Amino acid sequence: MNPTQKLRVGVIFGGRSGEHEVSLVSAQSIIKALNPEKYDVIPIGISKRGTWLVGADPQGFLPEPSGRQQIDCQPQGANQGQTGLIGDPSHRGMVLLEKTKPTGRVKLDVLFPIVHGTYGEDGTLQGLIEMADIPYVGCGVLASALGMDKTASKRVFRDAGLPTGAFMEILRKDFKSDPDKMLEKIEAEFTYPCFVKPVNSGSSVGISKAHDRAELLAALDLAGKFDRKILIEAFIDGRELEVSVLGNDEPIASVPGEVVPCNEFYDYNAKYNDSQSELHIPAKLSAEQTAEIRGLAVRAFKSLDCAGMARVDFFMERSTGRMIINEVNTIPGFTAISMYPKLWEATGVSYSELVDRLISLALERHTDKQESLKSIS
Secondary structure (H helix, E strand, O other), rough: OOOOEEEEEEEEEOOOOHHHHHHHHHHHHHHOOOOOEEEEEEEEOOOOOOOOEEEEOHHOOHHHHOOOOOOOOOOOOOOOOOOOOOOOOOOOOEEEEOOEEEEEEEEEEEEEEOOOOOOOOOOOHHHHHHOOOOOOOOOOHHHHHHHHHHHHHHHHHOOOOOEEEEEEEEEEEHHHHOOOHHHHHHHHHOOOOEEEEOEEOOOOOOOOOOOOOHHHHHHHHHHHHHOOOOEEEEEEEEEEEEEEEEEEOOOOOOOEEEOOOOOOOOOOOHOOOOOEEEEEEEOOOHHHHHHHHHHHHHHHHHHHOOOOEEEEEEEEEEOOOOOOEEEOOOOOOOOOOOOOHHHHHHHHOOOHHHHHHHHHHHHHHHHHHHHOOOOOH
């Protein structure tokens, strides 16, 4: 590519998950931050039903006016309309559709998927992009799938010698077939309170803190609405700390931040609807604690073979000061007020510079992959 030629960046947002609305706001912030002198932006929206639209405005996907400033999302070289990404590397881009029939193509240099949750953060979208042979921002198929599956990632952390809390996984079908047996099994391993989560979910969707058997029963029922696997975790009386990680094979960690939730835990409402939660950036930690948590974040990132970006969430146990890894988010919230970019801003990397670096890392990762043989003939 001519070094003076602008990169054509497809920003994919929306999707079929409970985090659809969060994705729209993240996409708006990213599109606004992409320098028009360096990039041609192709917005690609995925509706809640799974329809792909090229040239879609993230604002238009919202169920009602939000009061946010409208932005011009009309792509260059393509009219707004239905589109699709096919796993054919000869296209290297989007196929435009009219009444499901192809009418043209939109070449892309790199994709920036900002689809949080199911069908976006779990490796499914990354697998499709891999087949299309397009560079893309963020983690690959394996890291995305592991990061989304909370029990799988905890097992990897444990095997890598990283500190994790006690946990148990049960199946929704087992809970439905014999609720009393599952309650007894959980109560034999955990004391109250405990946390109950869908194994594959994000943004605290479907998560509950159970203080007794009645709340545990309701929590299991709620989590089972979002996933076939349900995670039970021991309650940890600790401070909630987060670290942003950036890079490929040699990642770096941001300064840590602390979340002080307005509710009993940092649930969906506390994250996105209630402004009373506090974010302390940087977190009030000693130099030794800061170095320790940054080192653990990088180790967690590498243990899942992450690339590009991830946010690593921790608890710091109040009684001992021990750092315990909670989870890794491979497509963290990316709004202007989200922790991932705010932590980097506090570390000295602005939002626009962060977006530039992520695109460069995507191209670097793709170039590295091209060195691997695809055939022995």
